[in-house]
Amino acid sequence: xxxxxxxxPTPGIAPADRVALLARCRAIVSERHVLESPSALTVYESxxxxxxxxxxxxxxxxxxxxxxxxxxxxxxxxxxxxxxxxAGTGLSGGALADGTVLLGLNRLKRIIALDxxxxxxxxxxxxxxxTLTRAAxxxxxxxxxxxxxxxxxxxxxxxxxxxxxxxxxxxxxTQNHVLAATIALPTGEALTLTRDDATRGYDLLGAFIGSExxxxxxxxxxxxxxxxPEKILTLLADFTRVDDAAAxxxxxxxxxxxxxxxxxxxxxxxxxxxxxxxxxxxxRDAAAVLLVEVDGAAVGLDEDAAVxxxxxxxxxxxxxxxxxxxxxxxxxxxxxKKAFGAxxxxxxxxxxxxxxxxxxxxxxxxxxxxxxxxxxxVRVLNVFHAGDGNLHPNIPYDAQNADESTRVHAAMREIxxxxxxxxxxxxxxxxxxxxxxGYMDALFTAPTLEAMCDLRTVFDPTxxxxxxxxxxxxxxxxxxAAPNARQS
Amino acid sequence: MARRAxxxxxxxxxxxMVLEAVRDATAASRAVxxxxxxxxxxxxxxxxxxxxxxPTRATAGIRAYEPDDxxxxxxxxxxxxxLDAATxxxxxxCPLAPPGTDDATxxxxxxxxxxxxxxxxxxxxxxxxxxxxxxxxxxxEIRAGGRVVKNVAGFDLTRLTVGAFxxxxxxxxxxxxxxxxxxxxxxxxxxxxxxxxxxxxxxGPYAPVASAALDEGTLVRIAGNATFVAAARAALRACGTITxxxxxxxxxxxxxxxxxxxxxxxxxxxxxxxxxxxxxxxLNRGLVPR
Numbered sequence: 001x002x003x004x005x006x007x008x009p010t011p012g013i014a015p016a017d018r019v020a021l022l023a024r025c026r027a028i029v030s031e032r033h034v035l036e037s038p039s040a041l042t043v044y045e046s047x048x049x050x051x052x053x054x055x056x057x058x059x060x061x062x063x064x065x066x067x068x069x070x071x072x073x074x075x076x077x078x079x080x081x082x083x084x085x086x087a088g089t090g091l092s093g094g095a096l097a098d099g100t101v102l103l104g105l106n107r108l109k110r111i112i113a114l115d116x117x118x119x120x121x122x123x124x125x126x127x128x129x130x131t132l133t134r135a136a137x138x139x140x141x142x143x144x145x146x147x148x149x150x151x152x153x154x155x156x157x158x159x160x161x162x163x164x165x166x167x168x169x170x171x172x173x174t175q176n177h178v179l180a181a182t183i184a185l186p187t188g189e190a191l192t193l194t195r196d197d198a199t200r201g202y203d204l205l206g207a208f209i210g211s212e213x214x215x216x217x218x219x220x221x222x223x224x225x226x227x228x229p230e231k232i233l234t235l236l237a238d239f240t241r242v243d244d245a246a247a248x249x250x251x252x253x254x255x256x257x258x259x260x261x262x263x264x265x266x267x268x269x270x271x272x273x274x275x276x277x278x279x280x281x282x283x284r285d286a287a288a289v290l291l292v293e294v295d296g297a298a299v300g301l302d303e304d305a306a307v308x309x310x311x312x313x314x315x316x317x318x319x320x321x322x323x324x325x326x327x328x329x330x331x332x333x334x335x336x337k338k339a340f341g342a343x344x345x346x347x348x349x350x351x352x353x354x355x356x357x358x359x360x361x362x363x364x365x366x367x368x369x370x371x372x373x374x375x376x377x378v379r380v381l382n383v384f385h386a387g388d389g390n391l392h393p394n395i396p397y398d399a400q401n402a403d404e405s406t407r408v409h410a411a412m413r414e415i416x417x418x419x420x421x422x423x424x425x426x427x428x429x430x431x432x433x434x435x436x437x438g439y440m441d442a443l444f445t446a447p448t449l450e451a452m453c454d455l456r457t458v459f460d461p462t463x464x465x466x467x468x469x470x471x472x473x474x475x476x477x478x479x480x481a482a483p484n485a486r487q488s
Numbered sequence: 489m490a491r492r493a494x495x496x497x498x499x500x501x502x503x504x505m506v507l508e509a510v511r512d513a514t515a516a517s518r519a520v521x522x523x524x525x526x527x528x529x530x531x532x533x534x535x536x537x538x539x540x541x542x543p544t545r546a547t548a549g550i551r552a553y554e555p556d557d558x559x560x561x562x563x564x565x566x567x568x569x570x571l572d573a574a575t576x577x578x579x580x581x582c583p584l585a586p587p588g589t590d591d592a593t594x595x596x597x598x599x600x601x602x603x604x605x606x607x608x609x610x611x612x613x614x615x616x617x618x619x620x621x622x623x624x625x626x627x628x629e630i631r632a633g634g635r636v637v638k639n640v641a642g643f644d645l646t647r648l649t650v651g652a653f654x655x656x657x658x659x660x661x662x663x664x665x666x667x668x669x670x671x672x673x674x675x676x677x678x679x680x681x682x683x684x685x686x687x688x689x690x691x692g693p694y695a696p697v698a699s700a701a702l703d704e705g706t707l708v709r710i711a712g713n714a715t716f717v718a719a720a721r722a723a724l725r726a727c728g729t730i731t732x733x734x735x736x737x738x739x740x741x742x743x744x745x746x747x748x749x750x751x752x753x754x755x756x757x758x759x760x761x762x763x764x765x766x767x768x769x770x771l772n773r774g775l776v777p778r
Contacts, residue, residue, distance in 0.1 A: 161640065162640045162644075164638060168638070172611075172615070173638070173640075175615075175644075175647075176611075176615060191755075191757065197753040198614075198651060198753075199601070199602075199603070199651065200751065200752055200753045201651070201652075201752040201753035201754065201758060202648060202651070202652055202656070202753075202758045202761055203601075203614060203647045203648055203650065203651055203652075204648075204755075204757055204758065204761070206614060206644060206647030206648070207643065207644050207645075207647055207648045209644070210640050210643075210644055211643055211644075214643075215643075227691075229693075230693045250556045253556070253558060253668070254555070254556055254668065255668070256579070256668030256669065256670065256671060257668075258667075296693065296716075297693035297694060297716055297719070297720075298693070299693075299715055299716055299719040299720075300712060300713045300714075300715035300716030300717075300719065303713050303714075303715050303716075304713060356634075356636040356637075356638050356639060357636065358554060358557040358559070358635065358636060359556060359557050359558075359637075360554050360556045360557050385638075388636075388637045388638045389557075389636060389637065389638070390638050423634075423635050423636070424634075424636055425634045425636050425638075425639045425641045426641050427639075427640050427641050428636075428638040428639060428640060429638065429640055430640070431640055432640075432641055432642065436641070440641070440642065443634075443641055443642075444631065444641075444642060445629070445630075445631055447628040447629055447630055448630050448631050448632060448642075448645075449642070450628070451624065451628060451630045451632075451645060451765070452642050452643040452645060454764040454765065455643050455645065455648065455761070455764065456643060457764065458757065458760045458761050458764050459757075470642065470643070471642065471643075
């Protein structure tokens with residue numbers, strides 16, 4: 001059951017190519033780092049988004065840069081498509097390989113350099129996000145982008161998806177923290193892209209970040225590390241009306257305060273969290289809770305918190321409490337960070353979305369989403385980055401139930417169209433992957449999609465890197481012009 | 489309402505005229521020289537002399553502005569001064585602050601992509617650009633990015649356009665991120681400074697919004713709520729002698745910045761990008777190798 005329209009059928013690899021490639025890959029990375037049995041490949045058939053299953057023809061896990069380049073050259077020689085994968089925590093089906101070769105980069109997990117004076121680190125793509133922050137902690141630094149999967153997701157995957165997280169409201173997304181990257185083009189050719197070059201020419205580094213594995217793979221990446229704030233204050237406000245909570249969000253931003261994070265959860269999400277092991281002490285009868293965090297210099301922070309509290313109360317908050325210590329703060333955050341997990345408890349499958357709308361349209365959209373849910377007989381749980389209008393409407397369902405699945409997908413399609421109609425976008429941080437391919441035509445004009453496809457062709461002339469993802473294939477000039485192209 | 493529709497129709501016509509000019513030039517194997525406010529004489533000197541002038545000022549205008557969203561969409565011909573005039577009444581601003589004066593157009597500021605003194609804290613032009621509409625060398629109208637503050641849909645054509653000096657496309661519209669004006673915003677000249685103390689101040693919790701080394705001392709800008717600024721100022725004073733400075737000093741500094749055309753970084757990959765979007769080198773021919 002998928003939302004995506006039929007994409008280009010991924011080519012089967014010619015049996016002779018497969019046999020030869022398997023042998024080459026085993027010679028490069030050793031026998032034990034190539035998987036081909038169906039049972040061994042099961043775990044690689046899906047990513048963090050339940051509902052999609054695609055089986056790679058085999059999976060290969062290089063151990064260092066030389067092995068990555070050797071494997072990529074071997075793939076290029078035979079014109080075989082591949083899909084790069086980090087920890088497989090993505091939420092768009094982007095790391096799924098449909099009969100193609102899966103290139104696992106999670107063994108490249110060295111922190112190559114960490115410079116506390118320059119506040120930078122150079123890491124291999126398989127380094128886990130939270131591991132980098134732990135390594136920087138001794139110097140009073142951290143890596144700012146903090147996707148909810150940070151304890152498992154890799155920096156390479158973060159670069160591919162331009163990952164965000166709750167604290168990107170103040171600190172920015174991955175794009176704002178990457179200073180340079182050495183990449184391998186799909187041909188197996190390595191090159192270095194830097195932010196300095198981009199100040200005197202085309203921002204090829206900026207174009208690469210967020211290209212969802214379609215432009216090549218990361219061999220190493222140099223990121224900026226951020227000083228830990230002197231002080232952090234976390235406020236929890238609860239509201240009896242969702243509209244009031246949304247209005248409070250706008251008021252706080254208009255007051256000139258830029259919180260580190262500003263997250264909202266609706267009643268259905270609160271209920272799911274509070275009924276789970278991740279219970280955070282959110283009031284169960286609230287229509288919405290708002291979690292606001294301010295950080296920075298200790299001096300002046302209490303004043304910012306007081307302004308936030310005043311705006312929440314002015315917009316009808318019943319209670320506003322400030323986390324008393326680090327333990328209390330961690331508990332308040334746990335409910336938010338584990339909300340997806342808590343929802344997973346409710347049912348077997350979970351449709352996850354990632355739309356963004358202008359902040360001033362939040363209240364209107366939440367009302368519309370509720371109505372759409374009711375009309376289709378599905379329950380929508382909303383948990384989102386309210387500060388930047390990034391909604392995550394989620395619908396728990398049973399994928400085995402065909403009727404329910406159909407209703408869930410119809411509801412999601414309506415929700416997404418509504419977000420597009422008010423000037424929003426279909427993904428704020430999860431990426432298009434496979435899951436959101438079907439919405440691209442509604443969001444972008446045909447010439448825009450064609451131009452995106454042209455950019456992909458610059459990096460990957462034969463479209464072998466993550467084929468069939470991000471841009472609907474019928475939007476690419478070359479594909480229309482050459483119907484007998486190898487991948488079509 | 490009718491008036492707004494009328495204005496949008498005019499604006500769209502200006503964008504169309506840019507598209508037609510590029511299409512006609514490409515068809516005639518001619519080049520175009522993209523002109524914003526006309527301040528980039530140095531860049532224009534590097535463009536092939538027989539290029540047809542393509543003024544973009546007619547695209548000027550605020551096309552969408554909802555202050556509570558802290559975003560704005562403007563025609564590329566809008567000047568920095570016009571952008572400020574629209575946003576300041578709402579106590580907002582776009583921290584572009586590029587070298588030059590406020591009669592520069594947004595199109596030129598983004599095309600050159602050169603960051604000002606607040607870039608490290610408030611973002612470079614490419615960090616502040618949410619989306620652009622450009623006319624590329626194929627005369628395609630490409631609507632890249634969007635109007636919301638967070639967006640990873642599709643490949644990032646916005647970042648590619650910002651800083652490309654018009655050689656990949658003519659910018660006709662841009663959506664920008666805004667900020668609320670800080671409650672307190674002070675500029676100080678630091679003299680007789682203890683270098684180590686100042687370096688440590690700059691790296692600490694009172695990190696300034698901007699600083700610039702001048703002959704007479706260091707220009708420092710601190711902003712935030714009143715309590716924070718008072719503490720930051722006191723800590724700065726411990727580093728040397730500080731004298732209050734008119735904030736217009738920053739404008740003077742920007743205006744005096746050399747406008748020499750930087751040599752563009754070039755590579756086989758960059759050349760392939762150019763070929764994909766402007767194979768005939770219609771746009772600002774001469775700025776990049778052919």
